[in-house]
Amino acid sequence: MNFLDFEKPIAELEGKIEDLRHMGDGDGLNIAEEVARLQTKVEKRLREIYSKLTPWQKTQVARHPDRPHCLGYVAALVEDFQPLAGDRGFAEDAAVIGGIGRFRGRSVMVIGQEKGHDTESRVKHNFGMAKPEGYRKARRLMEMADRFGLPIVTLVDTAGAYPGVGAEERGQAEAIARSIETCLNVRVPLVSVIIGEGGSGGAIALATGNVVMMLEHSVYSVISPEGCASILWRSGEQAQAAAEALKLTAQDLKRLAVIDEIIAEPLGGAHRAPDVAMKDVADAIDRHLHDLVRLDPGVLRARRRDKFLAMGRQGIE
Amino acid sequence: MNWLTNFVRPKIQQLVRPKEVPDNLWHKCPECGHMIFHRELEKNMRVCTHCGHHMRLPVKQRLEMLFDDGAYKRIELPKVTEDPLRFRDVKKYADRIKDARSKTGEHDAMVVAHGTMGGNAVVIAAFDFSFMGGSMGMAVGEALNAAAELSVAQDAPLIVVPASGGARMQEGILSLMQMARTTVAVDKVKEKGLPYIVLLTDPTTGGVTASFAMLGDIHVAEPGAVIGFAGARVIENTIRETLPEGFQRAEYLRDHGMVDMVVPRHELRARLSALIDLLRNRGPVGEVVPLHRNGAYSDVEQRLKDAHEAAKPAPSPEPGA
Ligand SMILES: [Zn+2]
Numbered sequence: 001m002n003f004l005d006f007e008k009p010i011a012e013l014e015g016k017i018e019d020l021r022h023m024g025d026g027d028g029l030n031i032a033e034e035v036a037r038l039q040t041k042v043e044k045r046l047r048e049i050y051s052k053l054t055p056w057q058k059t060q061v062a063r064h065p066d067r068p069h070c071l072g073y074v075a076a077l078v079e080d081f082q083p084l085a086g087d088r089g090f091a092e093d094a095a096v097i098g099g100i101g102r103f104r105g106r107s108v109m110v111i112g113q114e115k116g117h118d119t120e121s122r123v124k125h126n127f128g129m130a131k132p133e134g135y136r137k138a139r140r141l142m143e144m145a146d147r148f149g150l151p152i153v154t155l156v157d158t159a160g161a162y163p164g165v166g167a168e169e170r171g172q173a174e175a176i177a178r179s180i181e182t183c184l185n186v187r188v189p190l191v192s193v194i195i196g197e198g199g200s201g202g203a204i205a206l207a208t209g210n211v212v213m214m215l216e217h218s219v220y221s222v223i224s225p226e227g228c229a230s231i232l233w234r235s236g237e238q239a240q241a242a243a244e245a246l247k248l249t250a251q252d253l254k255r256l257a258v259i260d261e262i263i264a265e266p267l268g269g270a271h272r273a274p275d276v277a278m279k280d281v282a283d284a285i286d287r288h289l290h291d292l293v294r295l296d297p298g299v300l301r302a303r304r305r306d307k308f309l310a311m312g313r314q315g316i317e
Numbered sequence: 318m319n320w321l322t323n324f325v326r327p328k329i330q331q332l333v334r335p336k337e338v339p340d341n342l343w344h345k346c347p348e349c350g351h352m353i354f355h356r357e358l359e360k361n362m363r364v365c366t367h368c369g370h371h372m373r374l375p376v377k378q379r380l381e382m383l384f385d386d387g388a389y390k391r392i393e394l395p396k397v398t399e400d401p402l403r404f405r406d407v408k409k410y411a412d413r414i415k416d417a418r419s420k421t422g423e424h425d426a427m428v429v430a431h432g433t434m435g436g437n438a439v440v441i442a443a444f445d446f447s448f449m450g451g452s453m454g455m456a457v458g459e460a461l462n463a464a465a466e467l468s469v470a471q472d473a474p475l476i477v478v479p480a481s482g483g484a485r486m487q488e489g490i491l492s493l494m495q496m497a498r499t500t501v502a503v504d505k506v507k508e509k510g511l512p513y514i515v516l517l518t519d520p521t522t523g524g525v526t527a528s529f530a531m532l533g534d535i536h537v538a539e540p541g542a543v544i545g546f547a548g549a550r551v552i553e554n555t556i557r558e559t560l561p562e563g564f565q566r567a568e569y570l571r572d573h574g575m576v577d578m579v580v581p582r583h584e585l586r587a588r589l590s591a592l593i594d595l596l597r598n599r600g601p602v603g604e605v606v607p608l609h610r611n612g613a614y615s616d617v618e619q620r621l622k623d624a625h626e627a628a629k630p631a632p633s634p635e636p637g638a
Contacts, residue, residue: 080591084535086574093574100592106600133574144534147510148596293601 002271004060006049010268013042046268053217055243055252059225061217062196063159066271068278070097070112070128070155073195076278078103078110084141086133090170093134095126095162098141100150104286106293109145111138111206112155115196128197129162132175135205139175139182142190149297151189151289154206159224161202176205183208184308187301189292191285193263194218194250195270210304211288212258214250215277216265220258221248258311346370348541362582371539371582373519376428376445379478383441383516383586389432394424394463397455402489410487413449421448425456426481429464431471435590437597438473440464444480446520451481453525454488458495458502461529465502474512474593475503479530483523496528503529512596514589517544517567517576535592536576537585538567544576 003011017038020031053061061067074081074097081101085092098111113130116122130138145152161172183190183206192209198220207220214220223231225243230236253259263284270277292300343352348370358365362382363372374382381387404410418424426448431440442464444451461477468475484492506513515533519542527546538544545565553560563569570576580588 080595082578082588082592082595084577085571086536086577088531089574091574092572100595102595102600107595107598137574147507147534148512149510149599150596 002065004057004064006053006057006060009045010042010049013038013045017042043267046272050217050268054240055219055246055249056225056240058217058249059197059219059239059243061269061271062219064269064271065117066274067196068270068274069117070114070157070195072274073112073155073278073281074099074101074110076275077282078108081110084144085137086140087136088140089133089136091131091133093126093131093137094124095128095130095158096134096138098137100145103153103289104282106289107148107150108289109141109150109152110155111141111152112195113158113202113206115157126162128158129160130158130202130205131162131164131167132170132172135161135172135175135179138206139179142179142182142186146186146188149188151191151293152186152209153285153289154190154192154209156192156194156198156203156207156220157196158199158202159197160199161205173201176201179205180208184305185301187297189289189295189300190304191288191292193281193285194220194259195281199224208304208308210292210300210307211260213261213263213281213284213288214253214259215263215270215281216250217269218250219243219248220250220253221246256315344372347372364582369540369581371519371541373446373480374582375447376423376443376480379443379480379518380428380430380441382582383434383476383478383589384430384432384439385434385436385586389430389441391428391430392463392467394427394429394456394460397459400487401455401491402487404487404489406487413487417448421445423448425460426451426453426485427457427460427464429460429467431467431473434476434586435594437590437593438471439476439593440468440471440473441476441478443478444525446480449485451479451525452483452485452492453481453495453499454485454492455495457485458498461499462502465505468506468511469509472509472511474514474597475506476514476516476589477503477529477533478516478518479521479525480518481521481523481525483525493524496524499529500532503532507532507534512593514592516585516589517570518542520544522546522548531575534596536578537589537592538570538576538579539585540567540579540581542567544570 017035020035023031078101081099083097083099095113096111097114100107100109113128114125115128116125142152161176190209192207192212194203194207194214196218198207198218200222203220225239225246226236228242228246229238233242247256250259250262254262261284263280266273266276342355344355344358345352346365346367348365349368351365351367353366363374364370365372380389399414400411423445426445427442428445429440429442431438433439442461464475484495486492503513513533514535514537515530517530517536517538519539521530521542521544523546526544543565544567549560549565567576567579571579
């Protein structure tokens with residue numbers, strides 16, 4: 001388990017628990033009792049820490065390496081998943097996962113960014129930063145879903161679209177623009193969940209849904225706190241201040257009506273109990289799909305467009 | 318006439334050929350050189366038991382391995398004008414056709430059949446590579462069109478299995494026109510919202526690739542299959558460079574965004590069945606509720622107003638709702 005800076009007290013307590021477990025019974029000490037006492041303490045501390053995470057801390061949690069990633073969700077929630085590849089133009093971009101499978105009895109198209117979990121897979125998936133071909137693949141798959149009447153589920157987790165010369169040459173901006181346009185055009189339900197990091201254009205390219213949900217400690221922002229700090233504060237060290245100012249937490253975005261729903265995370269964040277977190281995400285998606293599939297395709301499209309058209313008329317005073 | 322050279326002489330050669338040369342009983346894998354006993358090779362669907370190389374599969378076996386229990390019905394295909402240009406190179410096209418027919422027992426290079434895969438009705442149009450290299454002329458165009466119409470009539474997905482060198486030169490410009498014609502044909506299937514899947518096998522090249530074979534909803538390829546437009550030698554001679562490793566192979570095309578998945582022959586039936594099942598049996602949809610656009614899910618304006626009110630005190634982080 002990887003511990004974040006502000007989780008140090010937890011790391012210490014859990015270290016003690018580990019030590020106790022390795023110690024045999026004997027010298028007058030009731031180990032089981034002590035372990036239970038410490039575990040209660042861990043829970044109490046977790047509750048304290050996680051109930052008042054700062055936006056910067058939430059950013060850390062959202063990027064936690066043990067947090068469940070896109071492929072984890074697919075493996076846990078989608079039966080008979082058939083991954084589909086390629087933009088039919090230039091390349092297969094493994095930063096974007098896409099395919100059809102059965103989610104709670106329903107055929108769905110699942111699309112999302114995958115960050116990878118170790119060095120090898122991170123390189124393979126380009127750390128979840130998609131190139132134009134990734135967005136073009138997403139668009140192709142959304143159009144396929146539209147053709148066959150399959151609801152689309154997007155799982156967003158990216159630091160942003162990949163900044164590179166080749167990506168620019170091949171029209172990164174155009175690819176993102178078309179992906180957003182396609183999200184807004186399809187006549188099937190589109191449910192999006194920000195499961196970790198919602199990094200700017202690279203995120204909204206997949207997140208223009210009928211319903212947009214965020215996990216409790218995920219973030220969604222026009223720019224990374226670091227990027228914002230280096231531009232506006234002229235110092236990357238002011239990321240903490242930038243994180244505050246950007247209003248990038250799920251709670252802020254719900255207040256701004258940019259997202260529809262917050263999915264609560266298990267105590268101590270999704271990384272402490274990935275299975276629970278993934279099940280809760282699945283329940284939320286299922287609940288919305290259940291309602292959305294009953295809507296007329298034209299209505300689905302119109303409402304999605306109306307929803308985004310109405311955004312940005314009001315903010316927080 | 319050629320009767321003597323083409324028919325009698327090979328027969329004689331076969332009779333006098335020394336017996337130790339493995340002829341029909343043993344097959345040499347073109348990839349690794351391994352000798353495989355023919356029965357073993359057939360049992361393994363002509364996949365090398367040593368290196369996994371996928372050899373070309375005769376069309377009958379192709380249909381058997383795809384349809385449930387190997388059971389299918391072929392349809393009779395419409396006849397077309399034969400040898401429209403009265404073409405002859407070193408040999409008359411009419412004779413080439415005749416030879417191909419007697420060699421393969423097929424009328425032309427495409428076979429159309431219907432049956433089920435994973436219990437779902439499917440139409441398959443498969444090329445016979447042994448019929449003039451699976452080349453596409455008017456008969457193939459006609460056959461694919463018939464397959465498309467059958468697919469629409471049966472409300473069944475269409476799977477096309479190319480194994481073709483491209484257009485049939487002996488039909489000249491009329492074979493080129495099959496690229497447009499087959500495109501119209503497969504679009505009939507797509508317009509009906511029926512899945513159109515292409516199973517790319519070795520080889521898929523030239524005008525076949527540049528038309529219906531690249532227009533599938535989903536592109537599945539067999540491992541190592543050569544898939545491309547121009548021939549590798551033509552390209553090499555043009556650019557005067559050595560081609561990259563794995564050029565125009567199925568895996569190369571997947572990495573370059575043209576193919577969804579490379580699937581070993583033994584898994585093809587299961588994978589294709591799963592794809593068709595997901596696209597055809599979508600699961601619970603329920604009654605469509607005729608609501609106008611201002612219902613649930615479009616309460617954004619109201620939520621924005623609420624947000625405006627609620628947000629007046631300084632926002633503080635809170636656990637999710
Ligand atoms: Zn071999």
